[in-house]
Amino acid sequence: MKRRRIAIVGVGMTRFGKHRDRSLMDLLVEASMEAIRDSRGAEPDSLFVSVMASELYENITGPANTLAGLLGFRDKVVMRVENTSGSGGAAIFAAWTAIASGVVDSALVVGGEKMTHKSTAENAAIIATLVSDYERSTGITLPSYAALMARYYMSKYGIDTEPLAHVAVKNHLHGSMNPKAHFQKRITLEDYYNSRVVAEPLRVMDYTPISDGAAAVMLMELDKALSYTDKPVLITGISGATDTHVVHERSDLLDIMAVRRSTEKALAMAGRNRTDVGLVELHDMATILEIVELESMGFYKPGEGWRAAVEGETRYDGSFPVNTSGGLKSKGHPIGATGVAQAYEIALQLRGLAGERQVREIPDAAMSMSMGGFGNNAYTIVYEPGW
Amino acid sequence: MKRRRIAIVGVGMTRFGKHRDRSLMDLLVEASMEAIRDSRGAEPDSLFVSVMASELYENITGPANTLAGLLGFRDKVVMRVENTSGSGGAAIFAAWTAIASGVVDSALVVGGEKMTHKSTAENAAIIATLVSDYERSTGITLPSYAALMARYYMSKYGIDTEPLAHVAVKNHLHGSMNPKAHFQKRITLEDYYNSRVVAEPLRVMDYTPISDGAAAVMLMELDKALSYTDKPVLITGISGATDTHVVHERSDLLDIMAVRRSTEKALAMAGRNRTDVGLVELHDMATILEIVELESMGFYKPGEGWRAAVEGETRYDGSFPVNTSGGLKSKGHPIGATGVAQAYEIALQLRGLAGERQVREIPDAAMSMSMGGFGNNAYTIVYEPGW
Numbered sequence: 001m002k003r004r005r006i007a008i009v010g011v012g013m014t015r016f017g018k019h020r021d022r023s024l025m026d027l028l029v030e031a032s033m034e035a036i037r038d039s040r041g042a043e044p045d046s047l048f049v050s051v052m053a054s055e056l057y058e059n060i061t062g063p064a065n066t067l068a069g070l071l072g073f074r075d076k077v078v079m080r081v082e083n084t085s086g087s088g089g090a091a092i093f094a095a096w097t098a099i100a101s102g103v104v105d106s107a108l109v110v111g112g113e114k115m116t117h118k119s120t121a122e123n124a125a126i127i128a129t130l131v132s133d134y135e136r137s138t139g140i141t142l143p144s145y146a147a148l149m150a151r152y153y154m155s156k157y158g159i160d161t162e163p164l165a166h167v168a169v170k171n172h173l174h175g176s177m178n179p180k181a182h183f184q185k186r187i188t189l190e191d192y193y194n195s196r197v198v199a200e201p202l203r204v205m206d207y208t209p210i211s212d213g214a215a216a217v218m219l220m221e222l223d224k225a226l227s228y229t230d231k232p233v234l235i236t237g238i239s240g241a242t243d244t245h246v247v248h249e250r251s252d253l254l255d256i257m258a259v260r261r262s263t264e265k266a267l268a269m270a271g272r273n274r275t276d277v278g279l280v281e282l283h284d285m286a287t288i289l290e291i292v293e294l295e296s297m298g299f300y301k302p303g304e305g306w307r308a309a310v311e312g313e314t315r316y317d318g319s320f321p322v323n324t325s326g327g328l329k330s331k332g333h334p335i336g337a338t339g340v341a342q343a344y345e346i347a348l349q350l351r352g353l354a355g356e357r358q359v360r361e362i363p364d365a366a367m368s369m370s371m372g373g374f375g376n377n378a379y380t381i382v383y384e385p386g387w
Numbered sequence: 388m389k390r391r392r393i394a395i396v397g398v399g400m401t402r403f404g405k406h407r408d409r410s411l412m413d414l415l416v417e418a419s420m421e422a423i424r425d426s427r428g429a430e431p432d433s434l435f436v437s438v439m440a441s442e443l444y445e446n447i448t449g450p451a452n453t454l455a456g457l458l459g460f461r462d463k464v465v466m467r468v469e470n471t472s473g474s475g476g477a478a479i480f481a482a483w484t485a486i487a488s489g490v491v492d493s494a495l496v497v498g499g500e501k502m503t504h505k506s507t508a509e510n511a512a513i514i515a516t517l518v519s520d521y522e523r524s525t526g527i528t529l530p531s532y533a534a535l536m537a538r539y540y541m542s543k544y545g546i547d548t549e550p551l552a553h554v555a556v557k558n559h560l561h562g563s564m565n566p567k568a569h570f571q572k573r574i575t576l577e578d579y580y581n582s583r584v585v586a587e588p589l590r591v592m593d594y595t596p597i598s599d600g601a602a603a604v605m606l607m608e609l610d611k612a613l614s615y616t617d618k619p620v621l622i623t624g625i626s627g628a629t630d631t632h633v634v635h636e637r638s639d640l641l642d643i644m645a646v647r648r649s650t651e652k653a654l655a656m657a658g659r660n661r662t663d664v665g666l667v668e669l670h671d672m673a674t675i676l677e678i679v680e681l682e683s684m685g686f687y688k689p690g691e692g693w694r695a696a697v698e699g700e701t702r703y704d705g706s707f708p709v710n711t712s713g714g715l716k717s718k719g720h721p722i723g724a725t726g727v728a729q730a731y732e733i734a735l736q737l738r739g740l741a742g743e744r745q746v747r748e749i750p751d752a753a754m755s756m757s758m759g760g761f762g763n764n765a766y767t768i769v770y771e772p773g774w
Contacts, residue, residue: 003489046627052449055442055516062439062471062517065763069519069632075648077627078764079477080469084449090466093490094481101487102390103480103626103656129442130449132456239490240433240464245456261462269490376452377465 004100005222007232007386010039011344014112016213016332017182024051024058024114027214028067031337032110035216042218042228045104046077050091050111051336052084056126057114067110077104084130085285087111088215088339089240089370089379095219096238105221111340112214123210130373132246143207145374146286147199149253153288154201156254156303161201163306165192167287168205170309171323174316175330177357182211182332206287211332215341222386230387233347236365237270237382245376258378259296259369270365270382274298277382278320278363279349281342283371284327290314293369294322297380316357324349324357339370339379346383391487392609394619394773397426398731401499403600403719404569411438411445411501414601415454418724419497422603429605429615432491433464437478437498438723439471443513444501454497464491471517472672474498475602475726476627476757476766482606483625492608498727499601510597517760519633530594532634532761533673534586539640540675541588543690548588550693552579554674555592557696558710561703562717564744569598569719593674598719602728609773617774620734623752624657624769632763645765646683646756657752657769661685664769665707665750666736668729670758671714677701680756681709684767703744711736711744726757726766733770 012034014027028049036042049064060066064080077098083090088111095107115123128141154160169189175181187205195205218228225232241261244250250257267274280299284290291305299320300308308314314322325331325345328338346366348354362385371378399421401414415436423429436451447453451467464485470477475498482494502510515528541547556576562568574592582592605615612619628648631637637644654661667686671677678692686707687695695701701709712718712732715725733753735741749772758765 053442055440056446056448059443059516061443061513062469062760062764064469065471065517065629065632065759066519068629069763073629074631074644075628077480078470078629079481079627081481082449082451082467082469083465084452093464094466094468094484097481097485097488097490100489101484103484103487126448129446130452132453240466241462242452242455242460242465244461245452257461372452373449376456377449 005234006096006099006219007222007225007234008217008343008347009042009220009225009229009232010035010218011347012038013180013215013341013344014213015180016211016334018116019212024054024112025066025070027114027212028110028112029070031112031214031216032071032108035108035218039218039228042106044106044108044218046098046107047073048091048095048107048109049080050087050340051080052082052087052113053126057118083372083377085335086339086370086372086377086379087336089381092343092381093238093240093379096235099219099221105224107219108216109219109340110214110216111336113334113336114212115210115334116212135246142285142374144199145247146288147202149292150202150288152253153292159306163291163310164206164287165189166309167290168192168329170315171284171327171329174324174357175326178326178331181326181330182209183330202286208285208328208333211334213332213334213337215337215344217340217343231351232386233350234384234386235381236384237266239265239269240379241265242377243375247374254292254302256296256375258375259293259371262378262380263297266380266382272365272382276365277367279346279359279366280322281325281345281368282323283369284323284329285333287329297369317360321359324354324359342368342370350383350385392621393483393486393606394609394612394621395604395730395734396429396607396612396616396619397422397605398734399425400567400602400728400731401600402567403598403721405503406599411441411499412453412457414501414599415497415499416457418499418601418603419458419495422495422605426605426615429493431493431495431605433485433494434460435478435482435494435496436467437474437727438467439469439474439500440513444505470759470764472722473726473757473759473764473766474723479726479730479768480625480627480766483622486606486608492611494606495603496606496727497601497603498723500721500723501599502597502721503599522633529672529761531586533675534589536640536679537589537675540679546693550678550697551593551674552576553696554677555579555716557702558671558714558716561711561744562713565713565718568713568717569596570717589673595672595715595720598721600719600721600724602724602731604727604730618738619773620737621771621773622768623771624653626652626656627766628652629764630762634761641679641689643683643762645762646680646758649765649767650684653767653769659752659769663752664754666733666746666753667709668712668732668755669710670756671710671716672720674716684756704747708746711741711746729755729757737770737772
């Protein structure tokens with residue numbers, strides 16, 4: 001069947017970090033208004049809101065309906081979409097398919113989370129609620145899954161933690177050039193090794209921080225988009241896939257089926273090969289995940305992903321830039337915002353507006369991968385310059 | 388543009404009521420498996436889960452991912468969709484548009500909520516979280532909004548509570564013939580007047596109970612659907628619309644813009660007139676809402692909706708059956724399930740499988756209206772026999 005062509009026409013994002021005196025709604029409104037301004041004031045037909053757990057963070061249900069009210073939206077198609085830490089990718093999928101179906105012509109996708117007003121222990125308890133009952137009962141958490149994965153990867157391929165350190169150093173370098181990143185400071189390998197061990201072998205510097213923030217993108221059917229931007233960023237492929245929810249049921253911890261299959265399906269839909277993709281934003285909740293996801297996405301063979309950051313390929317000025325925004329590691333991870341902020345970064349990069357961290361060459365295609373939980377659900381998106 | 392034709396091929400539903408020893412996931416799995424069996428074992432490409440607040444009820448985030456795991460689903464497009472009490476309609480919309488876009492060919496939509504393990508006061512506190520901050524600070528709740536609406540309607544049109552009593556009696560009559568309804572007993576006008584006043588002028592018998600339950604529908608592109616059912620129920624129109632989130636900002640409390648506009652858009656999409664619609668399931672959280680919604684949907688003129696139940700038109704054996712399932716009033720309202728359960732009832736009725744409460748004549752079209760909060764967000768769907 002012939003599909004509608006759909007593009008990002010504008011983007012917005014708050015700084016990620018600690019917003020002490022602001023609510024989730026404040027942040028969502030700021031990102032929304034920036035995306036609307038960036039779309040020359042376009043008023044969308046619909047609103048898709050990505051929030052993981054406003055119920056637990058701020059005792060708010062129906063965040064999409066609240067936001068629609070604050071934005072003064074009437075007579076719109078409005079919903080909240082949730083896929084834990086991959087909510088943003090799912091919300092873009094829902095918006096994209098709504099436009100592709102012809103029921104609406106445009107959509108504002110806004111994601112955000114307000115987390116830092118809760119203590120680390122409270123955050124850990126909230127985030128633990130997305131782990132399967134059985135595994136949760138053993139006391140396992142997302143950070144400890146990552147540590148198990150790192151240990152297994154290291155022992156299987158005979159490496160130490162140095163490649164992980166390189167991922168952290170690279171993503172902090174990128175974050176240092178991103179004025180919207182939570183951490184805007186470079187770190188050295190020494191800083192990495194001096195940081196406290198959280199879950200052996202992983203250290204503080206391996207993990208994303210707890211952040212507040214929001215991001216937004218305006219999607220539009222391409223014919224209409226050209227009235228609102230000179231540089232529409234096409235979304236030519238988009239798909240989702242799941243793996244087991246219970247992590248120990250997986251036959252191979254280092255091949256995340258949700259990541260692999262969503263990548264394959266999105267590429268097939270876009271009619272693109274991996275060699276066309278010259279920029280990736282992915283879900284580096286922990287440094288080891290950047291490596292394993294690059295392998296599951298098929299950009300590196302199993303056991304070779306660890307070389308990418310070590311050899312500088314995935315730096316913003318390398319041959320295959322990954323997480324130029326700073327990634328979750330340095331930009332931060334306000335959960336509902338993250339998948340939408342990936343689209344924000346890619347739109348800036350494809351438009352050549354990424355400033356100091358601008359990639360050297362605008363690629364034919366870019367890709368974001370938004371992952372829920374410990375890889376039980378992923379959405380992958382292919383973007384291309386549309387001008 | 389030419390749209391794909393999409394149909395319901397199978398449906399499932401738990402009994403609504405008090406399920407003391409069962410979890411939300413148990414209920415979602417039961418409804419899912421029934422819908423899969425009713426679809427001759429079809430395995431869908433995608434899963435859309437409608438849950439309002441598992442975070443607050445059971446401390447579960449990511450209910451869609453958990454359910455996908457329990458159902459053994461791998462490599463599926465999976466998301467949770469939320470629009471408070473109208474979550475079910477929004478989830479069907481997301482599934483429908485995903486199929487219409489061509490990204491997937493089939494979708495299981497499952498909605499549910501587990502509520503009765505919480506006390507009435509705890510439930511009231513959870514449900515209050517969907518009211519706008521400002522109005523919540525005045526102490527107003529959904530039941531009191533309904534009471535204000537009833538008072539205004541009664542004073543504007545010079546009626547007493549008798550028409551409300553007739554709505555309750557009718558919906559209990561319907562529930563008494565629905566083996567999956569929470570309340571399966573008839574009530575009399577006398578029972579109604581003997582029930583306790585909750586919020587003057589409304590009584591216990593004006594309101595939906597707190598219930599547990601789940602419902603599911605399998606959607607499929609029509610060409611494929613015919614392999615899984617002889618009686619596909621087409622969804623020919625579907626749309627959403629919003630009104631103000633803050634209720635006192637509305638210019639007319641008795642004209643719910645979200646309900647009116649979503650109905651108009653869904654009918655336009657289906658190419659149908661109101662006269663084609665011979666069966667409606669709507670959101671009678673309180674009896675007055677059945678009356679006001681019928682007016683906002685345009686089936687009755689302002690000030691005339693109260694006559695419908697009084698004159699017997701909206702009984703299952705009347706000229707324009709409404710809420711043959713028993714509605715929220717008698718069937719119950721496990722929040723995330725409700726919009727999906729409306730589709731369940733309409734599929735049974737159009738297929739002629741509704742037993743004792745079967746409508747006298749299969750209509751050309753039927754409609755469900757799934758409303759979030761106090762009408763801030765509604766999704767309306769048009770169904771037609773597809774055989």
